[in-house]
Amino acid sequence: MTLSGRFGDEDALFFEIALIDSQGLELQIEALFDTGFSYWLAVDKQDIDGFGWIYVDRQRMQTARGNSRFDIYAGKIKLDGTAYDIPVHVGKGLSEVLLGRQWLTTRRLLVDMPQQLLTLG
Structure with a gap:
């Protein structure tokens, strides 16, 4: 399967995904593909209130803004x-x-400006 995306301001790479709450309800959003982010998905705390995802762990990470603390949740999304x-x-x-970038372990990112x-396929 191949997911088509769009170019945003300053050629940002956007793909439509769905966040899935603990009841199975889906929220369609646009996500920015960030090759500088090493993991699967990052979300602001206020954006997941009410999703009912289970807290798993806490991790300190170096970001463009310096050291930050992230809570890790067991989440569910729909992609393509x-x-x-x-x-x-x-x-x-x-x-x-x-x-x-973890998506690149199983999918191919094609960027032809x-x-x-x-595409992410």
């Missing part, structure tokens, strides 16, 4: 019609939901 149970890094002050082609 397929549901995934993944660890979700939850922090404060994230302006975008971030998809990280001249052709305006962006």
